[in-house]
Amino acid sequence: MSDTPVQTSATVLTVRQVQDYHAMTLVAPAIAERFRPGQFIAVAVGGRHTARLVRRCFGVHEVKSDYGGTVEVVFRDTEPGTSWLAGLKARDQLDLLGPLGRPFRLPRDPVNCLLVGGGPGGAVLFALADSLLRRGCRVHFVLGGPSARQVFGSRMAQRIGDSATVATADGTLGDRGTVRDVLPRVIDETAADVVYGCGPTDLLRSVTQVAGDFGLPSQVSVEEFMQRTGACGTGVCMTCVLPVHGDDGVTRMVRACADGPVLRGDRVRWGDLGTIPFDALGAPRVLSTGARGVTEGSDR
């Protein structure tokens, strides 16, 4: 097993619709063998002479050893790049980079783990669950979404998890409400020792808060933030930054792709995403006349 990512031409095995999402299985042995749960792949879209230069990043749902090593991702078709991917057929070729980013850190001892997912983000929790179960951990799921069609993997969660709780805003599946509404109850019932999360920012913020209220550590994947803001997936472009407290208490703008996507929930300044907090390292100084930082008209 090597820690360095690879660039590879992968063959599409299948692309299929799963509820409101697309699940794509790719033959990419070199990525499958290096992969650790929480890591992602960065896909070039549009073919060889494409006009779309931004890589699309997807957390990996599962890897299997069939066909020499396959990697499966789950995504929502939201823009021309993901539409192009959704339209691929078996045997099409894709340029992939992976596995990228930092994985979920695993507990050494068999503890009670709570895995919280929202929308397509729930997909990456299954690879994690697999590793945790193999280490003898108990694995409990909480999955949420606006309605039943946007909850990924509820049946699979019931099958492999020690418990699975679902919450939908419209009540079409499981409890009516948000993940936040059910979290305290589930933490109590499962005697969770650690909470893992992947999904929209609001969900991750709730996961972190509730876990913190219970004195539990949380690890969250900021995959969705990375997908909205990133361009390269490899850490060179610096476009996917978010404010994170360091061990030394200093806030730094870290890259969601290369310093994440898995971060300690309590380290992320959730309320300040999409801003540069005034006390962050290197933040523009006070916005008074003549001060530095106000005259950035252009910037390269």
Add this chain to the structure above:
Amino acid sequence: MSDRGSGERTAHDRTGHERTAGDRLRTSIGALSLPNPVLTASGCGGTGRELAQFFELSRLGAFVTTSVMPQARAGRPTPRVAETPSGLLTAMGLPGPGVETFLEHDLPWLIEQDVRTIVSVAGDGVEEYGDLSRRLRGVPGVAAIEVNLAAPNAGDRGGTFGRHPAAAAAVVRAVRAHARPGVPVLAKLAPDATDIVTIALACVDAGADGLTLINTMDGMAIDPHTLRPALTGVSGGLSGPAIRPIAVRCVYQVHAALPRTPIVGVGGIATGLDALEFVLAGASAVAVGTALFHDPTAGPRILRELDEALAARGIGSLADAVGLAHRPAGYVPPQVRPDELEKERT
């Protein structure tokens, strides 16, 4: 130019009849000799560590750092990037760790990789550029200094040093004055100036040993969902293949006016033929920027493709191709054979 081919000579070579592949691509920017002409563009290769996961940096002609500023800067809030047709629009706000951290952590690591390192500098005023240059003077391993003249000029709201010949010249003079003699100083210009040739002349007069052409060009995108500017910075710099024709034009015009000044061509280079285009226009080296976001191994690939493209045209060395497009009509340049053309298309 003096050490062309050192260490890679063949017996034939001394008689000038045949050159090795290593020799064919050797180039120079003033006093700086480079094993090959493919560089990274400033701000597009991270710290180097990220690309080094995919290939050995020493395969590059040189690594150009992100523009270093005196202090740490967090840059602008997200979203910092918007995808546009064949391009990217970015408004980063020059994020970086500041010169001290750069010298402590990033430069020594690059030197360890055995890659020539060109340090890009950006400042808030002429003094800051000068100070940075002085700060780099005693530091071993700085192969050249690239002066980012597209940094915002505090004295000119919304404008940049590179838009005005006098401001550009003042910055270049300050950097040249403090830089170690023998370390080339490159002035990097953006295309959105009234006349890029005038500015290039001013920079060379002020002591620039070479020019890097071009930086990004101001542009803007509006998000049809939010009905607001797509970038927090409202407008941003356009990069990628979308700006390549503009960059080639700039290189061609400046080479015509200053045929002896080395030029690093930048702007939308994604293939070996793109690189060749810049060389024919007058560039002695090329830098790859946005393509690295799409393909981290673009550097070595473009180098291989450029080498093949030169060979296919019967061009013995890169130096022979520099500025070839300026030959008068009627001159019959080396022609590519149809079968080689076919190979390039596939």
